[in-house]
Amino acid sequence: MIRRIFLDSHTLYASTASGLSRSQFEAFARQLPLLYLILVVNSFAVAFTHVGTAPAWLAIYAPAAMCSACILRLFVWLGRRKYLASMSDAQVAARLKNTVLLIALLGIIFTGWGLLLFPYGDPYARAHVAFYMSITVIGCIFCLMHMRTAALLLTAIVIVPFTVFFSLTHNLVLIAIAINVVLVSIAMIIILLTYYRDFARLVESQRALEAKQSELQHLSDENLRLANLDSLTGLPNRRRFLADLDALFRSTKDGQAGFAVGVIDLDGFKQVNDVYGHGAGDRVLEEVGRRLLQFSAPTLSLARLGGDEFGLLVRDVTDRQQLLDLGASICSALQVPYAWQGTTARLSGSLGFAMSPSTGRSPAQLFEHADYALYFAKEHRRGGTTIFSREHEEQIRELGQVDQALRHADLEREMTLHFQPIVDVSSQRVISYEALARWNSPSLGLIPPSLFIKVAERSGFIHALSVKLLCKALAEMRAWDPATRIAFNLSAHDIGSAEAVGNIVDIVTKSGIAPGRLTFEVTETALIQDFEQATSSLHALKNLGVRISLDDFGTGYSSLTCIHRLPLDKVKIDRGFLKDIDSDATAQNVVRSIVELCRSLKLTCVVEGVESGVQVSVLRGLGCTVMQGFYFGHPAPFGSRGPVQQNFA
Template identity: 75%
Template sequence: MIRPQDPASFRTHPAEQAALSRSQFDAFSRQLPLLYVILVINSLAVAVTHAAIAPAWLSIWLPAAMCTACAIRLVVWVRRRQRLASLTDEEVAARLKTTVRLIALLGAAFTGWGLMLFPYGDPYARAHVAFYMSITVIGCIFCLMHMRKAALLLTAIVIVPFSLFFSLTHNAVLVAIAINMLLVAVAMILVLLTYYRDFANLVASKHALQAKQAELQRLSDENSRLANLDNLTGLPNRRRFLADLDALFQTAQAQHARFAVGVIDLDGFKQVNDLYGHGAGDRVLEEVGRRLLDRSGPRIRLARLGGDEFGLLVTDVREPQDLRDIGAAICETLRAPYAWPGATARLSGSLGFAIYPDAGVSPAQLFERADYALYFAKEHRRGGTTIFSAEHEKQIRELGQVEQALRQADLEHEMTLHFQPIVDVVRDRVVSYEALARWNSPTLGSVAPSLFIKVAERSDFIHAVTVALLRKVLATMHQSDPAVRVAFNLSARDIGSAEAVANITDVIRESGIEPSRLTFEVTETAVIQDFEQASASLHAFKRLGVHISLDDFGTGYSSLTCIHRLPLDKIKIDRGFLDRIDADGAAQDIVRSIVELCRSLELICVAEGVQTQAQAKVLRGLGCTAMQGFYFGMPMPFDEQALVA
């Protein structure tokens, strides 16, 4: 059953109305040619049958003019259909309104013309006019199904005069035709309204679906943007950086182009977090992001890889000097002060580059080489730029060989210990020894401790080495005089892991050695990497009874606040201050300050790296009473060291 439409169905929202108008325009533009063809063909047929019986102006010139107008409108609509995509919603609405007016005008014109022709001719000619008017309006209504207003207007303009005119003839056949036509028109109107409602609903559904798809696409784009963006700095994140690196690699490979991968690390950022809190650290990272964005451009793309590490891609690399200039500009930008209410910090940035294809043949290899160049920069030219070279390639192979040999090593048999005395120069006696690791590999021979310890730390194998060496130290202590004290070095990885701390504690307890005979030495660098975890680890060792010594003090990483918070028993002055201490007044002032600091904190102060009698004499004059170095004894096996002692 066909039901009357709800008045609300005639109301649409502006966006839906625009979509509906455009759909009407599109559908109507396909059917309009047929409408004009129907008008022209039917009108020409009537004109031909009345040419001999009606005046020429009525049977020839007037229909010719109306058919010409239809042909012109047909051409106009064909052109408009070709430009549909370029028309605005307002232009489409205006075109539809104009069309409705013209449909009404043409309907009135053709209806009037048909009724004026009716008096001429015999009954057959008159029946032809009635047939012409009825069949033409039905055809036109079908062509206007997508334009409800135009179809209803045309129906009213044609059917009402048609029905009245033929009803007033008092001819039973013509009256029956009028009534029949009126009923058909009513049925067609109901069909029209139902069809238009379904059409409008379909357009509305399509519009809603498109709007939902657009919203989903917007959300997808936003999610993609967020997934590839670092929220803190506004720079692309690690995911986006690696994707860009892969894409750039593919392009460069196809075009035989050169590009560079860079990794930047902030020097001193950890101290900002420890001294001022993570909020201050976030503000520093935000400022770093802004500065790096200012350095980005068509050739340079920057990203935050995580923490205080950033990545960059540089295209069209011709010479290494080009990268050095870029690196110098970035490093200079990062060195400017970072200020916020109540504090100011100064940082620097170290940067490593790897150039394609010189440094690697895959994105992963290029990134690894850039990371190694960064590591080299932080080791040797902190705050500067390093470009991966053949020398670095050689070092990587050497480190790889050391790592492979280390993982296959029998640590119990290949690792040994040498001991160097720490002397109380006032009492002229050895107060303890520092245990120093030695490794004689069956494949590599004697490997320097600075090398294999570094490799063990980078490969996360250091804990196995630490435990093996600690067991040897404890075994030596077990066999020696109970008065012998030994200092043992722990790495950053050891004190940065709660699990490692627990394992080390278990080893000490299992040994039966009095923990107070053991001193753990940790560097400032190891402590500052994760101060909270390092502090918790050192406090755990302190509760066990082990003494704690801060090694390499004075290299500039720690602060008085950090020292005050650590459970220290001893501070060792970095050997770098002793090289020319007998002639360098500034070095003497620094050492004197450190000695006074230790005295005020009730800590033992040890000067390490003492090489000559002159150095020992100056240090003694500055108040330093505990010393270590070649001047007092070379590192050697404990049984030989004991004889010397």
């Protein structure tokens, strides 16, 4: 530590010293030409007054040589001003050292020349020599105030011989002049030392200020870098991505190659966090960042937008196939298993693209369209790539119309419930009914549940809709046979917060309906959005006395790893497994496995989407006894007396 402090101090001192030398050199570059000019002019004047009285070599040739050397040095220093900034510290130090030596040499030469010239001429010429030496040294001291060593050396070289020489003349006037020059020189030296000290402090303060400004600029640059960087993956963050998108949009002109905005979302990442913890999730995100960086290129920039969402900016896009090929490569890279500490997880990535300028008139619209393409990919092409098209634009327009109609709807009057039977084929009777929402909009007409439920979930309106429909279902149940049970669907928003669940509990409690008559159905996709909160919510509902059913089993990611952690009573096998169930051996094996799993966990297994007697026969052979579908009855409204119990052969 001490050694480091010493090195830092030495570095700071060296930096300050080099800064002082450079500042001295800069001052020299401005003032030394003036010094040489003073020497030339004063020497020429003295030489001129001694022509004819002093020898030619002393009055003409010697001063001519000395003045020529000074003029040469004058032009050298004038030229150095141009390349001063490009000189290194070592070059500056060498130039200063040479200058000090040269000034000392010039001081000796000019002092010797003046003293040799003194004996010639009349008293006025001799007085001129004394005046020349005194005024010249004072002028030179002024020109050398930024270079203490040179100024002191020149003063000593001139004043000492000058004082001794004129003191030995025994001429009171010359002695007085010598004493006067000494006193003035002493005053000049004091002023010089004070000025030099202040100059050195000023240079040091300036260098310290520059160093502080440099440090502040470095910190500012670092803060700016961190503000635009995702610390986990090392990729640019959402802020930087949107800024780059805006800049790219503004720089793209008509006739140039277009660009595309891409949004990637990981499929199944939520399960990694829920099952293995957030530390494992971070490792997966780091690996995703590394894999995406493999695709980085001058025409492709990447960013982490937040969570498990990543962004792409693809420049010089010529056609859709280019994006599809890129998307296929990225999705393929993301599907490679992720391994850490002896654990392996399999994920996929869905990718949505929007191309400029064909599908976006602003950066915000391009990003929104890319996000919608991603949403479409996750619903219909999970693990694949979707490029935003006019078809999607029409869907957005339709969703927008439904969203506005839903926000202004009279839910009490426009929303109704239909009920579809759930049948136990072994006892040939209906054991429950599923409540299904129907909406007849005054402006749009009949809107399918698959559309308005999706809109309500995307707009955050779904909980208000669930509350209204639950109140309707409970109101109808009051007039029915107390033995009649219903199943009611809850969304991710309904179980995603303690407040929403508390609201549902209050509604059921105040309704007077026995909680045991209710079964709340939740989908796997609703659970994986926040598994811990969803589990807590289901336990709260279970404590109320209702039953819990896991809907669309087999389509999500929590199936086998999380089912044992949930307070379930039923599992509903997704209708997707029933397609070609009579001939598809794989589908039969999956259904048989789910039935066995439910039996071992003591859960009721319900198969939905049954539409034919052949399916019923095959399913019964696989061990299924509870079924639902058009074969047993279409959803329909019931009168005030409720449903009539039926038997099914």
